[in-house]
Amino acid sequence: MKTSKTLQMACVAALCSMAIAATAETTQTLDDILPYGRSLKTVESLVNALENGAIVNASVDLSACTRQDGGTASQTRGGLTVSPYRLQADGTLSFSDSHFTVSTRSGTPMPIMQFLRYSVKPEGAITVTSFIFSVPDYRLTSEVGFDCAINDGVSFHAAY
Known part of the structure; x- marks a missing residue:
């Protein structure tokens, strides 16, 4: 199944927005929430x-x-x-x-x-x-x- 580039970018943007919002509410950093590959x-x-x-x-x-x-x-x-x-x-x-x-x-x-x-x-x-x-x-x-x-x-x- 092919996924459009626009849909892929929207999903990445939504995940980043959720991670940034979660980071703002805690003492965790973005690296603590999304450490994989890092x-x-x-x-x-x-x-x-x-x-x-x-x-x-x-x-x-x-x-x-x-x-x-x-x-x-x-x-x-x-x-x-x-x-x-x-x-x-x-x-x-x-x-x-x-x-x-x-x-x-x-x-x-x-x-x-x-x-x-x-x-x-x-x-x-x-x-x-x-x-x-x-x-x-x-x-x-x-x-x-x-x-x-x-x-x-x-x-x-x-x-x-």
Whole structure:
């Protein structure tokens, strides 16, 4: 079915008018109401996107984060899709990622399993914790935490 350009423009204008009117009545910004396809700059917009079915991706730059053990900053960068997630009663958002990979620290390639846990506090503080286990015995070989913040070490983007 073909839709005329005029009808398409009218629909877009009506949606924008409704969003602007809703924004004027609340403390939310237009980006909080229509964040999809945009950077999610607040925890509120992140939770809103997740609860409304958006596909949310996280970009992580650990060089912008502080190691909890005081060690040298990591130069690791990467990303993931947030799925699944958990929203706790206090407003903390949690999600995780895991993958098999190979470590060459010993000079010999060795299989490892890494789990990454992300905890996003309502004020925007984010803790990223990495757990590395040897394979096949799943002995914990490394655990390190990083203190980050939304848009400072961890950024979020959403799209349908």
